[in-house]
Amino acid sequence: NTHRPALLLTGHITPHPPLEAQLMAAFDCHVLADEADPAAFIAREGSRYPVLVTSGKNGANADLIASLKGLKAIAHFGVGYDNVDVAAASKQGVVVSNTPDVLNDCVADLAMGLLIDTVRGLSASERFVRRGDWLKGNFRLTSRVSGKKLGIAGLGRIGRTIAKRASGFDMAIRYYSRNPVAGVTFQHEKSLVELAKWCDVLMVVVSGGPATKHLVSAEVIEALGPQSFLVNVSRGSVVDEEALIRALKDKQIAGAGLDVFADEPRVPAALMEFDNVVLLPHMASGTHETRKAMGDLVFANVQSFFETGKLVTPVPA
Ligand code: DGY
Numbered sequence: 001n002t003h004r005p006a007l008l009l010t011g012h013i014t015p016h017p018p019l020e021a022q023l024m025a026a027f028d029c030h031v032l033a034d035e036a037d038p039a040a041f042i043a044r045e046g047s048r049y050p051v052l053v054t055s056g057k058n059g060a061n062a063d064l065i066a067s068l069k070g071l072k073a074i075a076h077f078g079v080g081y082d083n084v085d086v087a088a089a090s091k092q093g094v095v096v097s098n099t100p101d102v103l104n105d106c107v108a109d110l111a112m113g114l115l116i117d118t119v120r121g122l123s124a125s126e127r128f129v130r131r132g133d134w135l136k137g138n139f140r141l142t143s144r145v146s147g148k149k150l151g152i153a154g155l156g157r158i159g160r161t162i163a164k165r166a167s168g169f170d171m172a173i174r175y176y177s178r179n180p181v182a183g184v185t186f187q188h189e190k191s192l193v194e195l196a197k198w199c200d201v202l203m204v205v206v207s208g209g210p211a212t213k214h215l216v217s218a219e220v221i222e223a224l225g226p227q228s229f230l231v232n233v234s235r236g237s238v239v240d241e242e243a244l245i246r247a248l249k250d251k252q253i254a255g256a257g258l259d260v261f262a263d264e265p266r267v268p269a270a271l272m273e274f275d276n277v278v279l280l281p282h283m284a285s286g287t288h289e290t291r292k293a294m295g296d297l298v299f300a301n302v303q304s305f306f307e308t309g310k311l312v313t314p315v316p317a
Pocket residue numbers: 056077078079080081103285
């Protein structure tokens with residue numbers, strides 16, 4: 001055991017348990033969340049770990065990073081790393097990797113599925129059939145998807161993959177991002193409110209974290225208006241959920257498709273009441289193929305760091 005490099009996991013890798021087994025086999029692994037007294041464990045052994053693996057709810061805040069005296073790298077399972085304090089890590093000379101690109105297709109597929117479900121009311125109609133209501137009357141008519149105006153907030157790797165799919169549905173596309181994206185022909189809107197005013201569906205794919213907290217504000221939701229839909233596959237923190245709930249109650253928005261929530265896995269009870277809201281359990285990257293590819297990329301980052309001192313897919317410091 002002792003000659004294998006020491007690897008600390010903040011918690012169990014619940015999005016992809018096989019990675020944990022793979023890491024356990026290759027490295028001298030320890031799971032911090034298993035400790036009855038993590039602080040005592042860190043005080044005792046915290047300097048022993050040059051690499052930390054984080055995922056989902058088990059991130060790394062500034063305190064944890066500062067307490068791990070021997071830490072040099074963090075390999076995060078996920079493309080979004082809003083639960084890893086990269087600024088604190090950089091300050092300490094700790095590099096961070098994520099799992100970009102390998103999930104673009106599956107997240108974009110799910111995003112389109114959620115868009116279609118939200119606009120065409122698939123889940124609501126499915127409930128209608130199960131309730132036996134078809135025997136009593138007709139289903140509720142919904143809205144057309146093809147040819148509609150899609151606003152994409154955040155035209156990164158995933159946003160562009162969604163745009164490719166949406167183009168196949170003859171959707172007109174514009175986007176919002178802090179700066180125009182080079183080499184893109186879609187029209188850039190300087191403000192999210194402007195984009196929301198224009199579009200029929202607002203697809204949110206920005207990264208999470210303090211910079212985008214409540215970016216989809218009451219004002220943006222109002223700009224969307226009663227005929228338009230909101231779809232969020234990024235982070236729950238990006239949407240002001242209370243403002244969204246108010247708008248849904250007042251019928252000031254046509255509906256919403258949400259794969260992510262501010263306090264997930266807890267979902268606001270009020271959201272459960274709306275038939276025009278589709279609720280998913282943060283599953284956009286959740287296919288066997290993609291989770292395996294993400295796991296392999298985490299493993300490759302850890303292995304590469306131990307062997308060469310370099311990460312394969314570092315995030316910007
Ligand atoms: C990601 O990769 O960021 C997904 O949200 C899974 O955590």
